C-alpha cells in the first residue's frame with residue numbers, strides 16, 4: 001500500500017506527459033483513425049496458476065482466452081485495417097484475481113492490472129488508449145475512490161470503468177453514485193458494463209445516472225448486449241434505443257451485441273439527429289470478440305446502409321472512430337486544463 005501511494009505521487013507529472021503526447025497524436029491523426037472502443041488486455045505473468053494451466057493445456061478454453069498487449073497488436077495487424085487503428089483498452093475482469101473480502105489485497109491486484117494497461121500505452125502510444133477500472137464491491141468504497149485517483153492522477157486515464165455485473169451491485173447504488181461523482185469531479189468519464197445478462201445493469205438504473213449526471217458524458221459498454229439470450233435481451237435492446245434518444249449524455253459502445261440489433265441501432269440513431277448519432281461507437285470486446293470479424297462486419301454494414309438507404313449521416317468514420325476520438329480529445333483537454 002505504501003509502495004502504491006509513493007508511486008502515485010511520483011507519477012503525477014508522467015500522467016500529464018502521457019496525456020499530452022496521446023492528445024497530440026489524436027489531433028494530428030486524420031479522419032481515418034479507427035478506434036476499437038472496448039478491448040481487454042492482461043499481463044500473462046499475472047495469471048492464476050489454475051488459469052495459466054488451463055490456457056496452456058486446452059486450446060478450447062473459454063472464448064475470451066486471456067490476451068496480452070502484444071496479442072492485441074497482432075490482432076490489429078491481422079484485421080488488415082488499411083488505416084491507423086487504436087484500441088481503448090482496460091483490464092480483463094476474468095483474469096484479475098480477487099481474494100474474497102480482503103479489500104487491500106484486491107486493491108493491489110487491480111492496481112497491477114491497471115498498471116499493465118498504463119505500461120502498454122507507454123509502449124504502444126499510438127495503438128493503445130488506456131482506460132482504468134475500479135470496483136466498489138471488491139475494494140470497498142474508499143479504496144475504489146483511491147483507485148480512481150491513481151488512474152487519473154498517476155496513469156493519466158481519461159475513462160474509468162465500473163462493472164456492476166461482475167461483483168453484483170446495482171448500477172445506481174449509493175456507492176456507485178459516490179464514485180461516479182468523484183470520477184466526474186476529476187474531469188474523467190465514467191464507463192459502465194451495460195448488458196442484458198444480469199439485473200445489476202438495468203435500463204432504469206442507467207437512466208437514473210443519466211438524469212442525475214445530466215451534464216456529464218457516461219459510457220455504456222455493450223448497449224444492452226453481453227451474454228444474454230436473444231429473447232432475454234430483446235426488451236433491453238429496445239429500451240436502450242429510447243434511452244439514447246432521450247439522454248444525449250449517454251454514449252453507447254456496440255460490442256458483444258447481435259448484428260441485427262446493431263443494424264437497428266444504426267438506423268434508429270441516424271434518424272434522430274447529429275447529437276444522437278455522435279453517441280455510437282464500435283468495438284470488438286477483444287479477446288471475447290474477434291477484431292477482424294467485428295471490424296469487417298460493421299464496416300460493410302455501414303457502407304451498405306449508406307449506399308442503399310442514403311443514410312449519409314451514419315458516416316463510417318464517425319462510428320468507427322471519430323465519435324470516440326472527439327470524446328477522448330475533449331476529455332484529455334479537460335484533464336490538462
Ligand SMILES: [Zn+2]
Pocket residue numbers: 038039040221255285286
Ligand atoms: Zn468488454
